[in-house]
Amino acid sequence: MIDNNRPIGVFDSGLGGLTAVRQLIKILPNEDIVYLGDTARVPYGNKSKKAIIKFSTQNTLYLLKFKVKLIVLACNTSSSFALNRLKYNFKIPILGVITPGVKAALEVTRNKRIGIIGTNVTIDSNAYQNKIINADPSIKIFAKSCPLFVPIIEEGWLSGKITSSVIRKYLMPLKNAKIDTLILGCTHYPLLKPAIRNIMGPGVKLIDSAKELAISVKQLMDKEGIACKRKTKGKARFYLSDKPYRFKSTGEKFLGQEMSHVFSAKESELG
Amino acid sequence: MIDNNRPIGVFDSGLGGLTAVRQLIKILPNEDIVYLGDTARVPYGNKSKKAIIKFSTQNTLYLLKFKVKLIVLACNTSSSFALNRLKYNFKIPILGVITPGVKAALEVTRNKRIGIIGTNVTIDSNAYQNKIINADPSIKIFAKSCPLFVPIIEEGWLSGKITSSVIRKYLMPLKNAKIDTLILGCTHYPLLKPAIRNIMGPGVKLIDSAKELAISVKQLMDKEGIACKRKTKGKARFYLSDKPYRFKSTGEKFLGQEMSHVFSAKESELG
Numbered sequence: 001m002i003d004n005n006r007p008i009g010v011f012d013s014g015l016g017g018l019t020a021v022r023q024l025i026k027i028l029p030n031e032d033i034v035y036l037g038d039t040a041r042v043p044y045g046n047k048s049k050k051a052i053i054k055f056s057t058q059n060t061l062y063l064l065k066f067k068v069k070l071i072v073l074a075c076n077t078s079s080s081f082a083l084n085r086l087k088y089n090f091k092i093p094i095l096g097v098i099t100p101g102v103k104a105a106l107e108v109t110r111n112k113r114i115g116i117i118g119t120n121v122t123i124d125s126n127a128y129q130n131k132i133i134n135a136d137p138s139i140k141i142f143a144k145s146c147p148l149f150v151p152i153i154e155e156g157w158l159s160g161k162i163t164s165s166v167i168r169k170y171l172m173p174l175k176n177a178k179i180d181t182l183i184l185g186c187t188h189y190p191l192l193k194p195a196i197r198n199i200m201g202p203g204v205k206l207i208d209s210a211k212e213l214a215i216s217v218k219q220l221m222d223k224e225g226i227a228c229k230r231k232t233k234g235k236a237r238f239y240l241s242d243k244p245y246r247f248k249s250t251g252e253k254f255l256g257q258e259m260s261h262v263f264s265a266k267e268s269e270l271g
Numbered sequence: 272m273i274d275n276n277r278p279i280g281v282f283d284s285g286l287g288g289l290t291a292v293r294q295l296i297k298i299l300p301n302e303d304i305v306y307l308g309d310t311a312r313v314p315y316g317n318k319s320k321k322a323i324i325k326f327s328t329q330n331t332l333y334l335l336k337f338k339v340k341l342i343v344l345a346c347n348t349s350s351s352f353a354l355n356r357l358k359y360n361f362k363i364p365i366l367g368v369i370t371p372g373v374k375a376a377l378e379v380t381r382n383k384r385i386g387i388i389g390t391n392v393t394i395d396s397n398a399y400q401n402k403i404i405n406a407d408p409s410i411k412i413f414a415k416s417c418p419l420f421v422p423i424i425e426e427g428w429l430s431g432k433i434t435s436s437v438i439r440k441y442l443m444p445l446k447n448a449k450i451d452t453l454i455l456g457c458t459h460y461p462l463l464k465p466a467i468r469n470i471m472g473p474g475v476k477l478i479d480s481a482k483e484l485a486i487s488v489k490q491l492m493d494k495e496g497i498a499c500k501r502k503t504k505g506k507a508r509f510y511l512s513d514k515p516y517r518f519k520s521t522g523e524k525f526l527g528q529e530m531s532h533v534f535s536a537k538e539s540e541l542g
Contacts, residue, residue: 040322041312046285046515051311121516151422162436169433244317245392 007032009068011059014042016187017074018254023214033236034066040242044077045121056082080127100216101209102131109181115174116143118185146170153188183207239265278303280339282330285313287458288345289525294485304507305337311513315348316390327353351398371487372480373402380452386445387414389456413448417441424459454478510536
């Protein structure tokens with residue numbers, strides 16, 4: 001029997017996955033969380049598939065040392081390239097960020113025209129596209145990689161002329177294609193939601209994959225009977241493989257609250 | 272006696288340093304070059320000083336296996352944080368990208384008002400600023416980090432409205448401060464030269480650090496008597512610690528020619 005009070009393990013290539021932790025804390029306030037951000041090797045999006053599988057395996061092994069009860073991949077790149085391999089190799093329940101986003105989009109769309117945005121690697125992996133087509137081949141998919149969104153968010157330009165122009169440049173083709181649902185396929189993107197909504201208009205539903213991921217975690221834990229039984233507020237601990245420039249202020253932007261209990265993930269254990 | 276026909280070793284955190292190789296090939300066409308791009312851990316700019324020193328030491332040791340006759344750090348972040356340590360630890364001549372850029376700027380400025388642009392880490396390291404002040408305390412320095420330039424260049428948006436707006440947003444304060452010299456303190460930036468020149472006007476001299484670095488390499492080799500004696504065209508070999516998404520097309524943009532002889536740098540040797 002698994003101990004229900006064990007923590008949930010979450011990993012990401014860097015700090016962006018803290019948007020998922022933010023949603024987990026909101027939806028599952030009593031759970032303990034151990035977060036691993038592989039800040040020494042961030043971003044994964046410009047690495048090879050082989051490297052991403054290797055890094056993701058190391059991250060999983062690292063989290064297992066904390067006796068986590070399930071593992072959440074709060075990283076689109078890992079979810080695209082490494083999730084199947086991890087599920088095949090490890091016994092513990094593992095959730096990626098793609099399936100929950102796709103599920104929500106399929107529930108929400110009326111006209112069966114769905115847009116997907118993400119980094120180059122996420123879009124080119126076809127992970128979202130394949131999942132959607134397998135579920136419903138009649139869906140029309142409009143995918144677009146938006147490599148400038150992450151640096152714009154990290155620069156803090158969440159609104160203003162340049163941001164609108166960049167959003168328009170990337171998203172007008174999707175708007176013109178009359179999508180009614182848009183999957184934000186990158187953990188950074190929720191911070192751009194208001195600006196994206198301004199361009200796309202109220203007729204387009206925005207799917208926040210971090211939020212959908214947290215909902216799926218709750219559903220899985222309820223189903224497996226592994227939800228925490230304590231009634232007190234859970235604790236979150238953050239392990240980073242490097243403590244980079246401005247990591248605290250950047251992390252807190254994603255987390256939406258103070259980031260205390262930050263530790264170093266020993267590099268020898270991550271390779 | 273050192274064998275003059277040994278190759279020049281060059282390393283960078285990724286592919287951006289190929290702009291320096293491009294200049295080396297132009298200025299020193301007969302030299303053999305071994306380039307190491309640490310594409311598995313790129314970028315260094317968002318890592319800690321400790322990580323950057325460790326990575327740079329590993330890269331140096333890797334290049335030494337090729338019996339290189341000198342080592343060039345075509346990486347502003349490594350040059351800012353690791354150059355002194357490397358020079359202290361290793362016997363071989365080692366050149367960074369900062370001193371040559373500063374030297375050129377000091378020769379060119381008339382009104383003693385110099386601008387410096389680079390990534391967050393390069394600017395915050397004060398490496399350029401300190402070098403200039405030490406050489407001439409009467410210089411007025413205007414430094415600005417431009418974190419959106421690299422992704423804009425990698426997206427291929429070398430001109431157009433968004434690019435002009437971003438350049439204007441970053442550089443108008445420097446233009447208003449009446450600088451007459453601007454150091455492009457990042458290996459990617461030379462590709463934005465025409466767009467930057469459009470905004471800054473012909474009165475501002477742009478210092479291309481990759482080019483100045485290549486000139487310094489030539490001067491050093493002449494002084495030490497280690498320039499290659501062959502009269503035939505040199506060969507360049509490229510070692511990458513990961514072969515990422517679109518690496519060939521991205522690399523060739525920086526290199527300005529076809530990138531053949533690309534090999535894997537064994538990860539076990541880089542850690």
